[in-house]
Amino acid sequence: MMWPGHRFALAFFGGVLVVWAGTMTFLMHRSALPPEATGTMLAVFQPSTSADKAFATIVAAGGNVVRKSSFDFIWVVTSERPGLAGRLHENGALGAYRELPISPTIAGCFALADAKVEEAFQ
Amino acid sequence: MTTQAAPSTTPWYFQPSTIIVTGCLIAIINFGVRSTFGQFTLPISEAHQWHRETYSLAIALQNLLWGIATPVAGALADRYGSARVLMVGALFYAIGVAVMNYAGSPLMLNVGGGILAGIGIAMSSFSIVMAALGRLVPPEKRSWAFGIATASGSMGQFVFSPIAGGLISAYDWHISLLVMAASTLIIIPLALPLLIQNTSTSKVEAGETTLTMRQALGEAFGHRSYLLLVAGFFVCGFQLAFVTVHLPPYLAQHGISKEFAGWAMALIGLFNVVGSYTSGIIGGRGEKRVPLSLIYILRSVAVTAFILLPITQTSTMVFTATLGFLWLSTVPLTMGLVTVMFGTRYMATLYGFAFLSHQIGSFLGVWLGGKLFDMFGTYDPVWWMGVALGLFAALINLPIRETRAPGFAAA
Numbered sequence: 001m002m003w004p005g006h007r008f009a010l011a012f013f014g015g016v017l018v019v020w021a022g023t024m025t026f027l028m029h030r031s032a033l034p035p036e037a038t039g040t041m042l043a044v045f046q047p048s049t050s051a052d053k054a055f056a057t058i059v060a061a062g063g064n065v066v067r068k069s070s071f072d073f074i075w076v077v078t079s080e081r082p083g084l085a086g087r088l089h090e091n092g093a094l095g096a097y098r099e100l101p102i103s104p105t106i107a108g109c110f111a112l113a114d115a116k117v118e119e120a121f122q
Numbered sequence: 123m124t125t126q127a128a129p130s131t132t133p134w135y136f137q138p139s140t141i142i143v144t145g146c147l148i149a150i151i152n153f154g155v156r157s158t159f160g161q162f163t164l165p166i167s168e169a170h171q172w173h174r175e176t177y178s179l180a181i182a183l184q185n186l187l188w189g190i191a192t193p194v195a196g197a198l199a200d201r202y203g204s205a206r207v208l209m210v211g212a213l214f215y216a217i218g219v220a221v222m223n224y225a226g227s228p229l230m231l232n233v234g235g236g237i238l239a240g241i242g243i244a245m246s247s248f249s250i251v252m253a254a255l256g257r258l259v260p261p262e263k264r265s266w267a268f269g270i271a272t273a274s275g276s277m278g279q280f281v282f283s284p285i286a287g288g289l290i291s292a293y294d295w296h297i298s299l300l301v302m303a304a305s306t307l308i309i310i311p312l313a314l315p316l317l318i319q320n321t322s323t324s325k326v327e328a329g330e331t332t333l334t335m336r337q338a339l340g341e342a343f344g345h346r347s348y349l350l351l352v353a354g355f356f357v358c359g360f361q362l363a364f365v366t367v368h369l370p371p372y373l374a375q376h377g378i379s380k381e382f383a384g385w386a387m388a389l390i391g392l393f394n395v396v397g398s399y400t401s402g403i404i405g406g407r408g409e410k411r412v413p414l415s416l417i418y419i420l421r422s423v424a425v426t427a428f429i430l431l432p433i434t435q436t437s438t439m440v441f442t443a444t445l446g447f448l449w450l451s452t453v454p455l456t457m458g459l460v461t462v463m464f465g466t467r468y469m470a471t472l473y474g475f476a477f478l479s480h481q482i483g484s485f486l487g488v489w490l491g492g493k494l495f496d497m498f499g500t501y502d503p504v505w506w507m508g509v510a511l512g513l514f515a516a517l518i519n520l521p522i523r524e525t526r527a528p529g530f531a532a533a
Contacts, residue, residue, distance in 0.1 A: 003138045003263045009270050009399060012146060013277060020281040027288030070382040070435075097291065 032095035035086025038079055040066060042097045043088050045073040061087035136318045138259075142267065144312040145255055146274035148208060149248035151309055153275035154282030155219065155302045156243055159184075159235070161286045165295035166222070166231075176228045180235040187240025188247075189481025195245040196253065196474030197335060200467065204254035205316035211245025212309035218242050219303035223296055246309050248275040249477060252457055253470035254316045257327075262406065264461060268454035269402010273395045276450055280391035330467040331530040338468045339475075341529040347522040348472070351459055352479045354418070357515035358452045359483030361421055361508045365390075365445060368491040372501050376433035386442040393446030401451035405458045409524055414455040415516040417448050422512035424448070429505050463527045 033041060043063070045054045051072040058065055063077040063084050077084070077096075085096035134140060159181055167174050199207040218241075221234025248271050255267040282302075289298035331338060342348050373383040404413050428441040460473045487508075494503045 003259055004142055005266070006403075008139065008142070009273075012143060012270075013273070013395065016150065016277060016281065020285070023285055024288060027285065027292050030293075031288060031291035070379055070385070 028095065032097060033085040035089065036083050037085040037096065038082045039084075040076065040078040041085060042069075043075045043077045044094045044097065045075075045092070046094060047071075047073050049073045057088070057091045057093060061091045061093075063088065135315045141258060141315050141318070142255070142270065144315045145251045145271055148246065148251050148309050148312050149271050149274035150278035150281070151305055151312075152215075152243060152246045152248060152278065154278030155215070155306055156184075156239075157279035157283050158286035158298075158302055161283065161290060162222070162295055162299060165290065166225075169295070170226075172228065176231065177235075179228075180222075180231045183232055183236030184240035184243070185481065185484070187237055188243045189478050189484075191241045191244035192247065192249065192477045192481075193471055193474030195241075195247070195250060196470030196472070198245075199250045199253050199470040200335070203317065203319055204250045204470070205313045205319070207250055208246050208313040208316065209310045211242050211247075211250070212306050212313070213242070214238050215242025215246055215306040215309070216303045219299060219306060223299040223303065242306070246306070248272065249457070249473050250470060251316075253466075253473070254319045256457070256461055256469055257319050257466045258316075265404075265406030265410075265454055265458050266402050268457045269399045269405070272398035272402065272450050272453045276391060276394035276398050280388065280395065327467070330465045333529055335468060335471065337529070338464070339471070341527060342464060342468075342472050342475075345463065345527045348460075348463060348527070350518045350522050351456060351463075352476045354414070354515040354519045355452070355456055355476045356479045356483035357418065357511040358456075359480035359485075360487035360511055361425075361483075362449065362487070363484035364487035364491045364504055364508060367488045368495070368501055368504070369442075373433070373438060375501075378433065378435065378438055382435060382438070386438045389439060389442040390446035390449055393443045394449040394451075397447035397449060397451040398454065400447075402454040405455045410455045410458045410462070411519050411522040411524060414452060414459070415519045417451055417455075418512045418516040418519065421445065421448050422509045422516070425505055425509050425512070429502065459522060459524065462524050464530045465526070 043054070043058060045057065049072060051068065054068075054072060054075055055065065058075060058077050061079075061084060062081055063079045066076040066078050068075050077088070088096050163174060163177050166172070167177050170176075195207055195211065215238075218234045218238030221238060222231060225231040225234055252268050252271045255271060256264055259267045282305075286298050286302060289301055333341060370380070370383045370387065373386070374380065378386070401413065401417075424441060424444045428437060431437055456476060457469070457473050460476065461469050464472055487504075490507070491501065491504045495501055
């Protein structure tokens, strides 16, 4: 029998990532806030967006910056005027979210949901 | 005159590619689903007005059961074949996760998320898959197969956690947990191709030991090299569990934001895939004890550099990427050494005992991390303990003899 090799492994992991990316795109779309939503939210732009461009978009949408995340394309914004989510989207943001659905975590061989660890971030 | 190769009579579902793909998908699902449990800490605790310790206890119980049940699952796989054990394990896993969803009391949560899920994870884990692959693939491909299976487990934790988070955001935690439960059931059809490796009816393979299970365990635990390997794997568990649980708060102490810490931890998952696969390739090219020792040394070097240098975003990324590369890369080499010393007949059982040692190390890494932090107000003592243990593991892996153990030698 012929056993597969490195190319096979690359194709396999590539395939898994493609399916994953499709699933995540769907879930990101589903979890975006409706256009009429307002209040404090996360504005997410394309990853290539500069901080200046994102800031200008937020201002144009009538939002106030609460803070920038560690990434130039994710900002915490707020507004009291209804429809901030819709205006952000119209001005070029990918979407607005209450919290980012992607929360990367790892689980080693002993993933313990330790209350003390959670408290450290409070 | 030309000769034509006879067409293969092996059905597609028993073809090598199918076996590797299904085995790897099982590893992805098994490791992936369990990596999502942290996402449910808050929603489940808030929905039931429970303290977070309640949920933590169930997950701690699950990890403990996983460790204890792994040698038993391995013994069952060695006796009845991996496919059957994977199928039963998937059922336990699915029921356990579903019970978590409907648990109305801490007791039910402990039974579902702790006991049933813990047993299910052990019985459907990638070590059971690796045991099947170890028997099916030719010796020269065995280490590669261990590598790709381990890398798949790593990939699982990288891809599943955001999916569970996305499902919680898009729908709610009930739906997310039920999808996770349903995902584990996919392991059942995926295990079907592994039925080709059916140890329950086959005779002892040529070159394999004729010892009974009890005799084999007695011989293994009297074999110095196996004991050294098991002791080294304890250190692996200690280091990884400490980093998994205590690195994020350590980073927070040094002014690294929670979201950056999250992405830095994700780097571990990503580089883990590359490291595990590479380790499988290296293990197939020569001695396994030397790269295994090197992994422990490099972990110690990486930790030393990380805690001595100023903690910045850059140093954090470099550290997590390095550690990710060295994360589960011990697994293909450890499994490989078990196979070299004892053959494939009892490999799942004997790897299972090594993994139990790993889990005891994990428990101590998590517990001591918290305990010593409470005592000294800093994680430094445990970091240094990890460095020292890493050097110890490197030293004790070097004298391992990469030959068949007495009693397991091919006739």
